[in-house]
Amino acid sequence: MAATFDQIMRDLKERKFAPVYYLMGEEGYYIDQISNWIAENVLQPEEQDFNQTVLYGSDVTAAQVVDAAKRYPMMAERQVIIVKEAQNIRNTEALDAYVQHPQPSTILVMCHKNGSLDKRKKLAGLVDKAGVLFESKKLKDSYLPSFIETYLRNRQVGIDPKSTQIIADSIGADLSRLTSELDKVIISLPENDRRITPQVVEDQIGVSKDFNAFELRDAIVNRNVYKANQIIQYFDKNPKAGSIYAFLPLLFNYFQNLMIAFYCPKRNDPNALAQWLDLRSTWGTKDYMTGMRNYTGMKTMQIIGKMREMDAKSKGLDNPNTPPGELMKELLFFILH
Helix, strand or coil: CCCCCHHHHHHHHHCCCEEEEEEEEHHHHHHHHHHHHHHHHHHHHHHHHEEEEEEEEEEEEHHHHHHHHHCCCCCCHHHHEECCCCCHCCCCCCHHHHHEEEEEEEEEEEEECCCCCCCCCHHHHHHHCCCCCECHHHCHHHHHHHHHHHHHHHHCCCHHHHHHHHHHHHHCCCHHCCCHHHHHHHHHHCCCCCCCCHHHHHHHHCCCCCCCCHHHHHHHCCCCHHHHHHHHHHHHHHCCCHHHHHHHHHHHHHHHHHHHHHCCCCCCCHHHHHHHCCCCHHHHHHHHHHHHHHCCHHHHHHHHHHHHHHHHHCCCCCCCCCCCHHHHHHHHHHHCC
């Protein structure tokens, strides 16, 4: 069956195991979470030596995977076979036959990262019927704050909205890297103060609480010319802290959503606007309501066009020698004037 990450984890923790899991997609984080839980929790430690096998798709054929899966467990109720890099297995005919009649005492986990199984192929349909077919998709940028807050809440750690957005903007949607950075911050927190602030983010992740992509976007949204230019000057002098390559996608996403916001029938209603923009909470709508006051629909359209031009120039198209810092300043001037 096709299932969500939460459904799969809930069933696993209730020890409701499927005979076959095919885990695929562009986001490796969820694939690792599921396969690691199975590897660490299905069998008792003393059972794992003889009943848990890790194979790599580049080293085995489908027939060899099936041979391993058909074995019976030794002095245990079941065995676990985990196949990493499953995308490297080319001919899956042997797997097709196995999935139709899987070994009841085997849990076969196929991990297919950086892509997905062609759902038109026979194997996808067979797994969907006999086991769990899971596609791990990249998280939308708008969902990152909610992911961060939930991840921290589950670890009894609080965070304010500004710190959440700074982390989301600076790290992005690579969930493995994101959770690694969050874990590093969590470890640094004292027992008597389990809350993440902008100062903690600056100290532990290295993102300035005053000069970062979040503050730049905030200055642009509010048309704070002085502050925006301060941040751009800081980025120009400290390329590692930020550049056009880092903040252009963030700003493009904002103005693209702002353009959509102009078409919302009830754009002055935070709940209606949040639903219109597919935001997880009304907290994010304030930037769009402010943006609609400070920019017209026509100016927003022109800004989006200018960003496309700057993106092309930053990649060398029609731009023989203008450095990134100058492109940043040119774009900022166009937006604010």
